[in-house]
Amino acid sequence: MRLLIKSLALIIMLLVLFIALTLGYWLLRPNASITNQVLKIDPVPVVSDGMHNAFTDMIKWKGDYYLIFARSPSHLFSDESRLVLMQSSNMISWEEIHSFSIPGQDIRDPKFAIFDDRLFMYVMKNLDFTAEPYGSAYTFSEDGKNWRDLKDISQKGWLFWRPKTRDGKTWYMPAYWSDHGKSMLLKSTNGIDWEVVSVIYEGDRNDETAITFMPDGSIICTARLEGSDSWFGDPSASTLIATAKYPYKKWTTAKSQVTRLDGPFLFTYRERAYAVGRQHVGCPGFLNDIGSILGRKRTALYLVTNEKLVHLSDLPSAGDTSYASGIMEGDTLGLVYYTSNPRYDYPWILGMLKRSDLLYTTIDLTILEKIAKSKTR
Secondary structure, X not given: OHHHHHHHHHHHHHHHXXXXXXXXXXXXXXXXXXXXXXXXXXXXXXXXXXXXXXXXXXXXXXXXXEEEEEXXXXXXXXXXXXXXXXXXXXXXXXXXXXXXXXOXXXXXXXXXXXXXXXXXXXXXXXXXXOOOOOEEEEEEEOOOOOEOOOEEOOOOOEEXXXXXXXXXXXXXXXXXXXXXXXXXXXXXXXXXXXXXEEXXXXXXXXXXXXXXXOOOOOEEEEEEEOOOOOOEOOOOOEEEEEEEOOOOOOOEEEEXXXXXXXXOEEEEEOOEEEEEEEEEEOOOOOOOOOOEOOOEEEEEEEEEOOOOEEEEEEOOOOOOOEEEEEEEEOOEEEEEEEEOOOOEOOOHHHHHHOOEEEEXXXXXXXXXXXXXXXXXX
């Protein structure tokens, strides 16, 4: 009996030691991100207040820049979550001008659009601890400071991502189903009434879906394909790439396993489409398949072709990170994204529970284009 007790005590001690060493390693492991030095990326903090700040969007409206993000104790459900709206004349100095919340609920993933000179915002509503939003709501403002009460969209159960427009009148909205497995394209001319254009894709636990317009008017789209609902990822997880020509009824699809592109932000520069999203780092395997909460993550830049993603550069980032937004002016992209402390290389789960800051950087798109050309020769 004494031998059994001693054996159990030894096993417990070894287990505690293993956990302590693992946590110490996770907390102190230096960051090994691969940032292309030619881009000269030098991010500066926009928001650094000790909270978990995440899920950004930006837009330029009436001569000013607007940035919206979620402020919460962690990445997971919290009825203390708020959406914070900031205004700037230069994308460097920001002033908080409004906040949004839903009593007893979690609010996240805000997205902007402009209709009839009114600034619209779409948000996701969440009651699930692991952050599985169940629906979308909208609000709008005539001056950026005074906002209407949030109202549910008419498409129950659909989660709106980032809308885009070519003519400033008709906006196209990618949306995915709250129970996953389906994404579709909608359009609107007033921001309130949305008409279904087409189904983009079904299957593979279809999630966050983003679009950008190409110079010929066609749309290229990415979607997060999780494969299965596992905390430790799925080796089949991938990124959907879908393309459609006007009127966007028929989609041609492909899959890329370069990463599972979480929190996608897509933009077009000259003849190419690019994405900013989450890079899942390391070799897939036991407890570390694509999307694992124990894996390392980055925010990264990609070229998006009709067939695949091409990794161009990491941004300084680690832990819980991604969900960027940007404004392109001339040959420069002003970009905001969130990240855990980029000095270290936390696993995703630790990043979700720790503080995260919003960082701002600029990308010289002429240099990015040269990198993209060199990667596709």
